[in-house]
Amino acid sequence: MKTGTQDEAPPAAATGRDTVCTVxxxxxxxxxxxxxxxxxxxRRGGAAADAAPVRASDGIDLDVRRGELFGILGPNGAGKxxxxxxxxxxxxxxxxxxxxxxxxxxxHPDRAARLIGYLGQESTALDELTVALxxxxxxxxxxxxxxxxxxxxxxxxxxxxxxxxxxRPIKRLSGGQRRLACFAATLVGExxxxxxxxxxxxxxxxxxxxxxxxxxxxxxxxxTTVLLVTHNVIEAxxxxxxxxxxxxxxxxxCDTPAGLRALVADEVRLDLVWRDEPPLDLPAVxxxxxxxxxxGRRWTxxxxxxxARATMADLTGGPAYPWLDDITLAAPSLEDVYLALGxxxxxxxxx
Amino acid sequence: MTVIAQSGPGPGQGGIAxxxxxxxxxxxxxxxxxxxxxxxxxxxxxxxLSRARVARIPLLFVATFQSVGIMIMMRGVVDAGDGEAARAxxxxxxVLVVAFVALNLLAQYFGQLRAxxxxxxxxTLPVPPASVVLGAAGAYASFTVxxxxxxxxxxxxxxxLTLTTVWVLAVVIPLAGAALSGLGAALGLLAPRQEIAxxxxxxxxxxxxxxxxxxxxxxxxxxxxxxxxLPSTYGVQAxxxxxxxxxxxxxxxxxxxxSVCAGVGVVSLGVATWAYRRAACR
Numbered sequence: 001m002k003t004g005t006q007d008e009a010p011p012a013a014a015t016g017r018d019t020v021c022t023v024x025x026x027x028x029x030x031x032x033x034x035x036x037x038x039x040x041x042x043r044r045g046g047a048a049a050d051a052a053p054v055r056a057s058d059g060i061d062l063d064v065r066r067g068e069l070f071g072i073l074g075p076n077g078a079g080k081x082x083x084x085x086x087x088x089x090x091x092x093x094x095x096x097x098x099x100x101x102x103x104x105x106x107x108h109p110d111r112a113a114r115l116i117g118y119l120g121q122e123s124t125a126l127d128e129l130t131v132a133l134x135x136x137x138x139x140x141x142x143x144x145x146x147x148x149x150x151x152x153x154x155x156x157x158x159x160x161x162x163x164x165x166x167x168r169p170i171k172r173l174s175g176g177q178r179r180l181a182c183f184a185a186t187l188v189g190e191x192x193x194x195x196x197x198x199x200x201x202x203x204x205x206x207x208x209x210x211x212x213x214x215x216x217x218x219x220x221x222x223x224t225t226v227l228l229v230t231h232n233v234i235e236a237x238x239x240x241x242x243x244x245x246x247x248x249x250x251x252x253x254c255d256t257p258a259g260l261r262a263l264v265a266d267e268v269r270l271d272l273v274w275r276d277e278p279p280l281d282l283p284a285v286x287x288x289x290x291x292x293x294x295x296g297r298r299w300t301x302x303x304x305x306x307x308a309r310a311t312m313a314d315l316t317g318g319p320a321y322p323w324l325d326d327i328t329l330a331a332p333s334l335e336d337v338y339l340a341l342g343x344x345x346x347x348x349x350x351x
Numbered sequence: 352m353t354v355i356a357q358s359g360p361g362p363g364q365g366g367i368a369x370x371x372x373x374x375x376x377x378x379x380x381x382x383x384x385x386x387x388x389x390x391x392x393x394x395x396x397x398x399x400l401s402r403a404r405v406a407r408i409p410l411l412f413v414a415t416f417q418s419v420g421i422m423i424m425m426r427g428v429v430d431a432g433d434g435e436a437a438r439a440x441x442x443x444x445x446v447l448v449v450a451f452v453a454l455n456l457l458a459q460y461f462g463q464l465r466a467x468x469x470x471x472x473x474x475t476l477p478v479p480p481a482s483v484v485l486g487a488a489g490a491y492a493s494f495t496v497x498x499x500x501x502x503x504x505x506x507x508x509x510x511x512l513t514l515t516t517v518w519v520l521a522v523v524i525p526l527a528g529a530a531l532s533g534l535g536a537a538l539g540l541l542a543p544r545q546e547i548a549x550x551x552x553x554x555x556x557x558x559x560x561x562x563x564x565x566x567x568x569x570x571x572x573x574x575x576x577x578x579x580x581l582p583s584t585y586g587v588q589a590x591x592x593x594x595x596x597x598x599x600x601x602x603x604x605x606x607x608x609x610s611v612c613a614g615v616g617v618v619s620l621g622v623a624t625w626a627y628r629r630a631a632c633r
Contacts, residue, residue, distance in 0.1 A: 088475050090631075102379030113477040114382040124469030128402040140394035141476040143384040192380060 020193060020225040021064040021087070026096035028057040028082055028249075056082040057093065058249035067219055069226045073236045073334060074246035075348050080229045081121070083246070084195050087227070088118045100193060117142075117191035119199050123170060123182045131173075131181045132157065132166040135188045142189030152188045159217075160184050160210050175202035183211055190222060197229040212239055233334045233348050237261075243334070247343045257334060264332040264340045268308045272299040272315070273326040284314045285323075293339075297325070302336055385477040395478075395486025403494055414451040415498035418444040421564060422506050431511040433595050435566045441506030442591035443564035445520070446527055448498040450559035450583050453532035455552035457491040461539025462548025465630050474631035484623045488536050492528025499524055507594070516593035516600065526612035527586030531559075533619025534582060540626035559583040582619075585611040 032053050056079045064070045072080050085091040087098060089105055089112030098105040105112050112118075126134040135156060139149035157163055162184055165173060170181050183199050194215070200208045218224040230236055236243050237257045244254040253260055272278075272288075274297045280286050288311065292299035303311060312329060315321060332340075335348045386394075403411070422444045429436045464470055473483045499520060507514045535552060542548035562570075562578040570578060578584050589608035593600045 085471075090471055090474055103382075110477075111382055113475050114385065115380065116475070118471075118475040120468065120471045120475070122468040122471060124464060124467040125472035129398055130401070133398055133401055137394050137398040138472075138476065141386050141391055141473070141478040143386045143477055145390070189383070191383065 018066050019063050020066045020068075020101055021062065021227070022097070022099040023060055023062040023087070024097040026057045026060040026083070026086060026098065027055065027094045028086060028091065029094055030054045030056055055249050057086065057096075060096070060246075060249070060251055062244055062251065062254070064225060064227060066225055067223045068241045069215065069219065069228060069239060071228045071230055071236050071240035071243035072246055073230055073233070073243050073338070073348070075231055075338075075343070078246040079249040080231075080246055081197060082249075084118075084197055084227065084229055088112050088116055088195055114143075115191060116193045116195050117186045117189070119183055119186040119194075119196045121197050121201075123178060126182060126185060127171040127178075128169055130167050130169055131162055131184065134170055134181060135185045138185040139188035142191075144189050149188065156184045156187045156214075159187075159214055176204055176207050179203055180207045180210065183214075187214060187218075190218070191224075192222070193225045193227070194218070195227045195229075198231070199228070200232075200235065215239075231348050236334055245334070245338055245341065245343070247338070247341075252341045252343065253337065260334060260337045261332055264302070264336050266304055267302050267332055267336065267340070268305055269330045269332055269336055270301040270303055270308050270311060271326070271328040271330065272301070272324060273297055274299070274323055275325045276323070279320055279323045282318075282320050284311075284318055285320050302332070302340070383477065386479070386482070388479050388482055391478045391482035392486045392489070395483055396489050399487050399490030400493060402490075410456060411452065411494055411498055414448045414495070415501055417451065418447050418498070418502040419505050421447070421560070422502070422509055425564065426509055429510070431509070433512060435568060437510040437512060438591040438594040439566040439587070440564055441503065441510055441512060441594060442587045443560075444506055445499050445503040445590060446523070446563055446583050446586045447556075447560055448502055449492070449495045449524060449527050449586065450531055450556050450563070452495045452498070453488070453491045453528050454535040454538075454559070454583075455556040456494075457488065457532050457535035458539040458542075458552030458555070459549050460487070460491075461536050462542055462545040462552075465540060465548075466545035470627070470631050480627045480631070481620075481624045484533075484536050484620060484627050488529065488532035488620060488623070491532050491535070492525060495528060496524055503590075512594045513596045516597055519590060519593045519605070522609060523586050523590050523612075526609050526616060527583060529616030530582040530586070530612045530619060531555075533616050533621075533623050536623035537619055537626050540623060540630050563587045582612060582615040585609070585615075 074080050086093050089109030100115050103111045135153040136149050139152050170178050242256050244251045292301050425440045538551040539548045585608040589605045592605050
């Protein structure tokens with residue numbers, strides 16, 4: 001089995017481990033028009049308007065190693081959910097190979113349920129159950145007997161501090177609490193691989209910490225491998241071991257967050273927020289306009305270090321300063337990496 | 352049930368085969384056990400039943416009020432006392448509760464679950480498709496018990512029919528419930544869109560209402576054929592036959608009607624299970 005055949009060299013931290021999940025040449029095409037809209041797993045902006053079939057997975061190769069917290073990062077419509085739906089046996093690829101722990105999941109998609117715990121984006125099947133019953137039922141349906149399911153339910157609800165909400169129906173909870181309850185159900189009945197599709201959406205920091213602590217515990221105690229889908233750059237940078245950056249159904253980079261940031265290490269990001277209209281009659285400002293990524297009153301510039309320092313000095317010491325509301329110089333984030341690699345869509349979030 | 356991969360600390364647990372680190376050959380990992388049919392059915396049934404507390408109670412009232420309302424209305428045109436018309440009204444209204452909940456509401460539920468991606472939850476668990484379909488169908492059929500009983504008793508009192516054979520509902524409800532909930536589940540899972548699932552459920556219930564409540568001999572022949580095609584008809588007939596009292600009941604015909612319900616139930620639940628499998632993995 002090959003490891004580290006990505007665009008980038010494998011990071012030192014991940015070598016010497018066996019591969020848990022191998023994906024080769026994965027292709028999944030949706031028919032153009034209403035066909036793409038019909039499928040709930042696919043969220044592609046404007047896909048329905050395209051005449052050509054949409055390649056939601058366009059030749060994806062991945063290697064995920066045992067015990068890794070591996071991220072799939074990309075904006076909405078990049079094909080993240082389509083990819084994980086194929087990994088979890090919900091969607092059949094048109095071509096390619098998926099191997100999880102020695103099992104061919106393209107030929108035997110039914111085995112995915114016996115290897116992978118999956119947290120999808122939808123909770124409609126659990127919405128009208130209480131938190132406790134959702135967890136217990138999911139455990140029963142993962143093959144636990146009644147006693148084991150109840151014990152696992154209690155342990156997980158305690159771990160995630162959901163005890164006080166145990167008797168409440170999931171649909172009456174807030175968005176973040178609902179997500180946490182569904183995450184709890186995913187954990188009942190241990191699996192060697194967890195696939196989590198945007199698990200922390202809508203959660204407050206306390207709930208997020210509970211999620212990452214629970215994930216960490218399973219990795220250290222059971223060697224659980226975790227695949228995380230996210231469009232949140234900050235989360236990707238702080239929790240992931242490695243990250244595959246997806247754009248339009250292709251992996252455009254795969255490395256550790258630090259390794260990816262090193263790709264744009266010679267650049268820094270300069271954010272300018274103008275009080276009102278920017279003074280374009282000033283030559284220093286006019287010269288920056290073509291380089292800026294404009295979003296309302298905010299200009300984002302990605303500049304080499306020296307140029308950024310000079311620009312900073314020009315702006316703070318020059319006539320443009322009174323027009324400025326805020327000025328920030330920052331190290332590049334994964335969003336900058338994504339854009340530098342030719343990522344086409346916007347929609348990565350930083351919160 | 353054996354519980355592998357669910358407990359026990361330490362790396363190498365959790366159903367993972369433990370090959371030498373970096374070893375070239377990797378034996379396939381041990382798979383976690385599947386959920387077995389009946390325990391999984393019981394878990395789904397229990398979960399679905401609990402939803403009644405959250406979501407279904409108002410609709411159960413609607414089902415009962417609708418049937419009782421129809422009987423009160425029909426009392427104006429149908430004489431009380433044992434007769435074909437009175438029996439048809441009471442039996443038809445009682446089975447209408449089953450059609451409302453098991454056919455109409457279940458078709459809507461599965462239609463909504465499918466459209467919203469809720470089926471993914473079950474599809475990513477190692478659970479037999481039949482347990483999901485039977486569990487939901489069983490729960491919806493159970494939801495109809497109080498309303499059907501209430502309607503039958505109210506109807507018998509209103510139309511001066513005997514209450515001595517109401518026990519036959521203990522057989523009619525499960526068998527008509529199986530037939531109609533199987534049909535509802537199949538419609539909900541096969542309809543290409545959620546709105547169509549809702550529409551089909553409503554139409555099925557309307558057909559059960561129109562063709563079930565009116566006595567068969569008053570209907571034109573074409574309509575009678577349509578009536579014979581509707582599974583709820585056989586539940587209505589079975590119950591109607593007994594409403595004259597045990598002594599005047601043709602029990603062989605009752606058994607015949609009920610076996611039609613059972614047969615339709617087996618087929619429709621089979622179709623629904625197939626439809627679920629088809630809807631869950633694309």
